[in-house]
Amino acid sequence: MSIYQYQRPQLFPPVVKNLLIINGLVFVAQVTFGSSHPYTIENLFALHDVHSVFFQPFQLITYMFLHGSFDHIFGNMLAVWVFGGMLENYWGGKKFLTYYLVTGVGAGLLHLGVLYLEMNPIMEIFRTIPEEEQLNLLRSPQFKINVPTLGASGAVFGCLAGAGILFPNDIIRINFIFPVKIKWLVIVYTGIELLLAIRNSAGDAVAHFAHLGGAITGLILLFIWNKTKRKTLY
Numbered sequence: 001m002s003i004y005q006y007q008r009p010q011l012f013p014p015v016v017k018n019l020l021i022i023n024g025l026v027f028v029a030q031v032t033f034g035s036s037h038p039y040t041i042e043n044l045f046a047l048h049d050v051h052s053v054f055f056q057p058f059q060l061i062t063y064m065f066l067h068g069s070f071d072h073i074f075g076n077m078l079a080v081w082v083f084g085g086m087l088e089n090y091w092g093g094k095k096f097l098t099y100y101l102v103t104g105v106g107a108g109l110l111h112l113g114v115l116y117l118e119m120n121p122i123m124e125i126f127r128t129i130p131e132e133e134q135l136n137l138l139r140s141p142q143f144k145i146n147v148p149t150l151g152a153s154g155a156v157f158g159c160l161a162g163a164g165i166l167f168p169n170d171i172i173r174i175n176f177i178f179p180v181k182i183k184w185l186v187i188v189y190t191g192i193e194l195l196l197a198i199r200n201s202a203g204d205a206v207a208h209f210a211h212l213g214g215a216i217t218g219l220i221l222l223f224i225w226n227k228t229k230r231k232t233l234y
Contacts, residue, residue, distance in 0.1 A: 012081070013088040015097045020077050023152065026065045027073050042066060046148030047108050049115045051123050053138050054146060060112075064104040066150035076152040083159040086167060099162065099221060100155050106217025107154020111210035119145050149207050154214035157193070160186055161218040190215055 012020075030041050047063035048055040067073035088096035122144055126134060137143045163170075164186030171179045190212070197208035 009085075009089040011085070013085055013093065013096075015088050015093040015100075016081060016084045019080055019084070019100070019152075023065055023067065023073060023077055023080075027067050027070075030066060042148045042150060043146075046150040047111070048148055049119050049145045050112060051116075051119050051145045054148075060105045060108040061101065063108060063148075063150050064152045064155050067152070068150060072151055076156050079156045080152065080159065082172070083156070083163040086163050086170075087159055090166060099158065099218065102221055103158025103161075103214045103217045104152065104155035106220075107157065107207075107210040107212075107214035108149075110213030110216070111149060111154070111207050114209045115149075149210065151207075153207070154210040157189075157211045157214035158218035158221075160189065161215040162222060165219070165222050186215075 026041075033041060043054045044056075045059060045062035046066050047059045067076065084096065084100065087099065091099070126137065129137075140146060160182075164182050168181065168183035170182050172182055172185055173179050174185075193208050193211045193215075196206070197212060
């Protein structure tokens with residue numbers, strides 16, 4: 001006979017709490033050390049196009065702990081607390097952390113794939129210019145392939161997708177006022193991201209395909225886990 005013991009959901013479950021702390025500390029470091037030196041935190045740990053001299057494979061993990069502004073980190077961490085907290089309370093810390101990191105990596109991989117296609121024409125032109133000019137451009141922050149991608153938004157969209165599947169009819173209050181079911185929130189946000197990704201407007205610095213990549217990776221992971229899950233009777 002199996003014994004089921006109810007555990008009260010935690011307001012700040014441990015993995016979510018540590019994610020908030022780590023992201024906050026990294027953001028303080030970014031603000032403190034600035035971006036005037038070529039070897040900045042962003043150049044070292046943000047995600048770069050594979051053509052860039054700054055690209056490193058480990059950036060697929062580290063990029064999701066960096067942010068570009070206070071509004072950026074505040075919005076992402078609020079979502080991690082709300083949706084990530086729901087998932088951690090449901091799954092436990094180990095499974096949630098796996099989900100969070102895998103969706104973040106999946107977001108980064110899709111973004112890199114799209115970026116690779118977008119940067120190919122630029123690289124073809126780059127190879128035709130004199131070698132001296134190439135050397136000057138390689139580490140230049142103005143060179144488009146060196147523009148970093150940073151933020152937890154891919155993993156956040158993974159959390160949003162997970163909450164939409166597991167708790168579709170739970171109510172979330174937008175701006176703490178307007179009630180909406182999570183499933184509609186997921187559909188609307190994903191639809192907006194898809195539309196913006198397709199439009200690819202000039203001057204849009206948001207990595208929409210990374211957001212979609214996080215959500216898609218989350219759905220795939222949930223499908224795999226649910227397919228292999230064995231029913232337990234209490």
